[in-house]
């Protein structure tokens with residue numbers, strides 16, 4: 273991964289929030305932060321983050337609710353809960369709601385960084401597994417950005433592969449252009465004027481993976497819902 277790993281810190285205590293930002297930036301992460309529950313939820317739902325560090329006691333909305341709502345929107349979003357409470361019940365509740373891990377405050381920086389690295393490693397297992405995408409008549413090698421139909425090889429751009437990987441990982445449903453812009457492009461705003469970007473990329477991909485790009489069988493349009501990749505067909 274060449275791009276920087278993006279982390280969202282949702283923590284209301286200024287000293288802890290700023291301390292976390294300093295440490296994470298020092299470790300070469302790109303960091304955004306929120307100081308209230310609603311602001312954190314908004315950022316979590318509209319941005320694209322590799323990991324969310326989520327405090328539990330927050331003004332406006334607590335970390336449990338944020339975790340629950342982020343999970344409902346995106347099952348795969350890695351989340352580490354920051355808890356001042358060390359009772360098993362609190363921790364179990366966080367993990368039940370889908371947090372990947374928790375770190376009890378006060379935490380050592382070294383321990384926190386190790387936990388972050390472990391969660392990021394686990395979350396990339398999915399990418400490893402999606403290394404090859406099998407479509408009707410087409411095999412795509414996501415690592416080498418290439419595809420073949422058995423007789424001809426062709427190259428994809430990195431963005432095209434990211435788009436294909438996201439569609440493949442969610443092959444059980446059509447994905448809206450807005451979701452693709454947020455999750456693949458990392459856009460947070462003005463989605464309505466950017467949806468053509470998605471269409472242009474889809475058209476370019478179809479010229480490579482479809483026998484007849486005007487009658488797509490692999491990357492289909494689901495009217496009113498978005499695009500769906502027919503993986504393993």
Ligand code: CA
Nearest residue numbers: 284327329330
């Ligand atoms: Ca707090």
